[in-house]
Amino acid sequence: MPRPPLQLFNSMTRAIEPIVPLDRAGKRLSLYVCGPTIYNYGHIGNFRTYVAVDILRRALRHFDFEVDHVMQFTDVDDKTIRGAHEKGLPLKEFTAIFRQAFLDDAKTLNLEVPPRTPNATDHIPAMVALIQKLIDKKSAYVSDDGSVYFRIASFPKYGCLCHLDLSSLISGARVNQDEYEKEGVGDFVLWKKWVPADGDVGWDSPWGKGRPGWHIECSALSMEHLGEQIDLHGGGTDLRFPHHENEIAQSEAATGLTFVRHWFHVEHLLVDGQKMSKSLGNMYTVRDVLARGYTGRELRYALLSGANYGKNLNFTWQGMEDAKTALHRIDEWRKRVRDKAAEGPPSDGAASSLPAQEFVAHCDAALADNLNINGALGHLFELVRQTNGALDKAQILPGEARALAAAWTALDSILGLGDATVVIPVEVQTLLDQRAEARKAKNFAKSDELRQAIEDLGWKVKDTPKGQELLPG
C-alpha cells in the first residue's frame, strides 16, 4: 500500500508542506535541533519539545528518510557561568552534571538521543572562523570594547522567519538603551568580550579573550556537522525570535545559501492553563513527575497525546492521571492480543487481518498529515474496542492477533511507548506465591488476608482465569 508523503507545518511559510530533502535521492535528511542550556534540570516544558522532536525523528524514519540528527548542548552562557560560580565548580564540571541529567531524563522518556550531541565549547574554533568570515564580508563588526556584533542592516531579509517589521523592531520598547557600543539597536552579539564576572571562562580570539554569543553556536555546529544547508531545523517556539532569526542572518550572510529548508517549532506547555514560572510553583521537572508516582512512559504518553505539537499543551495532574489510565487500556489490550497470538501458528487467520491493515493505513495518513498523533490514537482506540469485542466472542484467530500486534508495533515505532516494565519486589512476590497456594487450597480467608498484605505494600492483585495478576497500586 503506498504511503502518503509526510507533510509538516513550516513556520517560515506558515503552511503545511511536504518534506523534500536536499538529497537528490530524497532519502538522506539533515535535522538540527537546538538543545538545552545545561545549567539546571530540564522541566517538562523542555521535554515536551524533545518528545515532539523524538516523534518527528521517528516519523521521518518511518517515512523512509535516513535522518542525520544533530543536537547541541549549550554549555556556555550567563546562566551556566553564574551556576558554576555559585557552586564553585569549573564550568565544564558544572555543565557535565546537567548534561548527564538531561541524558538520564531523556532515557526516562525513551527519547532517542541523536548520535551527535556536541557541546558548544568543544567547537569554539568553528565559531571563531564563522565570525571572521562575517567580519570579512562586512556583515559583522568589532565594537570599541572588543565584542563582535552582527550588522542587521547588512541583511535585508532580517525578520523573515518571524514576519517582523524591522522598523517596528528598532522602535520597540524593550531595546536596551545602554548598549551604545552597537551600530544598530537590533544588532546582536557574536563574540562577547571577557568581563571579570566571567572568571576563568574565556577563549582567545582575533578580537581578544571572550566567549561566543548564544546564536553563533548553532550556525557553526550545524554547518560543521551537517553542511551549509540543512533540511529541517527545529526547537521550541520561543527560539523563533531572536535565536532562529539570528541564525538565519549569520548563516546566510556567511554562505549566501538558504540555511534551512523547513522550520519545525513546538508550541509551549502550560501548567494548569498558565505559563510555568517559579513564582507560581508550577515548574515541574521530569524528576518531580516521577516523585509523584508516575512513570516516564506515562509522562511521555501525556506529552505526546495532550495536543498536537503545534498547539499549546496544558499539563495538569488530572491529565497525567487520564494518560495513565488510557495507556493502561492499551497495555491490557496488547496483553490480550499477545496471549491470543501465542495460542496458534502464525498462519492461522493471518490472511483475514483486514482491521489491522486498515488501521496501519489510517495511522499513516494521520501521521503524514503534520504528525497527527491524536488522530492515530483515535484509530488505535477504535481498533482496541473493536478487537476486544471480537476477542470476547473468540472471533479472533491467532494469526490475526499477530497481525494486530504487528500493527501496534508499527505505530509504536513512532509513539515510542514500548512496554510497561514492572519490577516486582521480592517480598511482594513471596506473598503472591503464598496466596496462589492458599487459593489452590480454597483457603479464601487466607487469600484475602494476603491480598490485603500485598495492597499494604502498594500493589493491587487481581484474579484472572490464568491466575493472579499484579498491578502497581
Place this chain on the structure above:
RNA sequence: GGCGGGGUAGCCAAGUGGUAAGGCACGGCUCUGCAAAAGCCGAAUACGCGGGUUCGAUUCCCGCCCUCGCCUCCA
C-alpha cells in the same frame, strides 16, 4: 500598536462544505468465592457570538467577544 495560535459535550482532544473520532470521568451489564481489575454497551444529544456565501457551515468570508503567545532571558 504589529504578527500569530486557540475557543468542539464535565475535563482533554481529532476532524470535516452534508448535522462530529478518540481518551478520561459518568451510568448499565458481563465476568468473579467475595473483590478488584478488565471487557462490552450506553447516555450526554458538544462545534464562542452575530451576520454573509451556499441547496446545506462547526468547517469558507466579514465583524465582534474571550483566551494564549511572540515583538531581542526562555524548550
